Amino acid sequence: MPFLPLRKIPERATRNVATEWLDGLSAALADASTDRADLCRRTLTPLFFPQYADNWETAVEDATLDHATRLALAAMDPRNVTLEPEYYGDCDDERFQRVKPLLWLWYSFDRTPIGGQNVWLGVELRRILAKYIFKRCGDNFKAFQNVEFSFGYNMDVGDNVVIHRHVLLDDRGCIVLGNNVSVSDYANIYSHTHSIVDQRDVTNATTVIDDGVRITYHATVLAGVHVHEQGMVGAMAVATKDVRPYHVYVGIPAKSVRVKPNAPASRNVLRTSSDRQT
Numbered sequence: 001m002p003f004l005p006l007r008k009i010p011e012r013a014t015r016n017v018a019t020e021w022l023d024g025l026s027a028a029l030a031d032a033s034t035d036r037a038d039l040c041r042r043t044l045t046p047l048f049f050p051q052y053a054d055n056w057e058t059a060v061e062d063a064t065l066d067h068a069t070r071l072a073l074a075a076m077d078p079r080n081v082t083l084e085p086e087y088y089g090d091c092d093d094e095r096f097q098r099v100k101p102l103l104w105l106w107y108s109f110d111r112t113p114i115g116g117q118n119v120w121l122g123v124e125l126r127r128i129l130a131k132y133i134f135k136r137c138g139d140n141f142k143a144f145q146n147v148e149f150s151f152g153y154n155m156d157v158g159d160n161v162v163i164h165r166h167v168l169l170d171d172r173g174c175i176v177l178g179n180n181v182s183v184s185d186y187a188n189i190y191s192h193t194h195s196i197v198d199q200r201d202v203t204n205a206t207t208v209i210d211d212g213v214r215i216t217y218h219a220t221v222l223a224g225v226h227v228h229e230q231g232m233v234g235a236m237a238v239a240t241k242d243v244r245p246y247h248v249y250v251g252i253p254a255k256s257v258r259v260k261p262n263a264p265a266s267r268n269v270l271r272t273s274s275d276r277q278t
């Protein structure tokens with residue numbers, strides 16, 4: 001296979017405007033007295049409805065505007081929307097309400113003309129927000145568009161982690177991502193599961209993805225699974241059990257088909273009793 005590192009491309013002409021916009025957001029978030037719901041609304045309204053940016057409150061109450069416009073305007077403020085985790089019995093509401101405005105800003109930005117597939121700005125914005133949403137967010141975090149979380153506050157993320165498009169990170173029971181982890185497009189990582197008898201019987205279990213792991217396209221990792229260092233879950237695989245270090249697992253349920261050629265000798269052998277079951 002050819003070696004194809006990412007290219008460097010010229011900065012866009014709007015880089016200074018974007019940097020100032022991001023700096024303003026960063027400064028507001030760094031100020032503990034900032035009302036995050038207001039900040040979200042003040043950030044989103046000019047993006048969606050610039051004509052109402054200076055009179056948002058009166059416009060929402062304006063009975064001469066049609067209902068849809070007023071509802072769309074109201075949704076700029078996260079207090080006027082409900083997110084699915086708010087209905088979960090195990091949601092720590094105090095923690096969730098702290099991160100909800102930032103999640104709503106993240107998700108909504110992805111639906112704006114300047115968001116979506118606009119790579120540089122989106123990555124920079126999400127990097128800022130992740131620091132205030134996650135339990136821990138290491139350096140150089142990179143998330144592309146349409147990533148979704150459950151609580152967000154149960155994400156424990158190391159350095160140089162990349163999350164690609166349309167990934168679901170269900171951190172209800174906690175997700176730990178080590179350093180240099182890559183999660184490819186449309187992958188799902190879960191940390192909660194339901195009883196097959198009673199849907200309301202929910203088990204949360206921490207899912208751990210160790211350093212250097214790649215969860216590839218459309219793969220799913222079930223709750224409580226530990227994908228060990230440098231392991232790989234192949235396209236469309238469903239990891240129902242732990243993945244051994246340096247092993248490549250494919251299929252449903254995922255099984256090891258090979259050991260990566262860079263595995264140290266000690267990792268290449270891997271014959272513990274739990275290994276033998278997989």
Ligand SMILES: CC(C)(COP(=O)(O)OP(=O)(O)OC[C@H]1O[C@@H](n2cnc3c(N)ncnc32)[C@H](O)[C@@H]1OP(=O)(O)O)[C@@H](O)C(=O)NCCC(=O)NCCS
Pocket residue numbers: 182184214215216217232233234235236237248249250251257258
């Ligand atoms: C997991 C993967 C990397 C394995 O590649 P590989 O080490 O070159 O493995 P091979 O292609 O030699 O396949 C080994 C066997 O597993 C099978 N296999 C490979 N990938 C599979 C998959 N995703 N699902 C089911 N079976 C798979 C192959 O058919 C082959 O079976 P066989 O021995 O019966 O013929 C690759 O198939 C894959 O899923 N790639 C997509 C994701 C990717 O490249 N991500 C990188 C960016 S994050």
